[in-house]
């Protein structure tokens with residue numbers, strides 16, 4: 206399995222294929238070519254100074270007589286955690302806030318209207334350790350926690366919608382934890398929140414001891430720039446999850462994720478892209494980069510996890526080293542075209558200009574909403590989930 210040595214599929218193809226063949230390969234692999242955005246040199250210089258990749262692409266729609274283009278720029282952010290996982294919690298969160306402040310500054314110069322961070326962006330990816338402290342200390346209120354307040358400032362300053370996926374502590378309901386995305390309007394108001402509906406239980410990649418399956422359904426948020434939804438990470442494997450956001454009117458669905466090469470890298474380019482095609486919407490797949498390791502060992506950890514009795518928690522070494530988070534964030538459009546991915550290894554911002562008119566244009570061509578037969582599926586699904594259901598298998 207390629208780790209941090211393999212920079213990206215695109216770089217590899219560009220390096221090894223002659224131009225004519227490269228164009229054919231890209232046509233088949235990526236669909237209609239996205240136009241490279243001419244990003245401001247001040248932004249490119251700042252990105253280079255801050256050591257993150259900055260790429261920009263535009264998707265175009267046909268001109269219409271009765272609707273003006275509905276152009277919006279989205280920003281996808283992928284990053285490693287800047288401090289080691291055994292640094293005190295508040296220091297880690299503050300370092301991530303500072304990092305995103307710099308990143309959003311650059312995104313703003315690039316004209317980004319809606320920015321989305323990666324899943325659980327304020328913390329190292331600790332869910333599979335199955336340890337509680339210190340990881341649960343990263344949880345915050347979605348309504349008025351320090352990260353939401355920080356994002357509200359960013360939103361106000363830049364007139365930008367901010368999608369902030371965090372570990373939520375819901376103190377109004379018994380301090381329950383949720384895997385949540387807070388959506389902050391360009392005015393700085395908290396527009397609402399949405400919760401991860403599906404939890405991975407894939408061998409050691411098991412997050413089920415941290416938070417419950419979301420209970421908020423499939424909300425869609427009307428922003429100044431278009432209707433958006435957030436399908437958090439593992440939800441991307443569930444076509445019905447995408448479908449419900451789309452049925453509620455989402456034009457852009459963000460998929461903030463944390464996933465590793467051994468588990469999902471060959472699925473990654475397919476799933477969000479297929480969802481864009483199937484649902485006539487744009488999808489934005491975001492994955493973190495780097496290798497989030499748990500603390501190194503007893504005695505070297507100022508925040509060694511403890512059980513409530515004060516005893517050191519059992520060490521789950523097998524769950525501590527998650528492997529390589531492969532980045533590769535990208536945007537896919539309803540016509541099946543997609544941007545190249547960001548790097549597999551570096552922090553980065555992907556700017557994509559979308560004309561939301563493309564959603565209805567593709568709907569009118571392919572008509573999946575029209576031909577969807579939802580009523581038939583609703584009826585059959587209602588039967589299939591009944592305890593006494595017997596699968597409809599016809600035998601000779």
Ligand SMILES: NC(=O)NCCC(=O)O
Pocket residue numbers: 324404405410437438439440462463464465468469
């Ligand atoms: N965070 C998360 O849900 N990861 C699951 C792995 C995957 O869906 O690829």
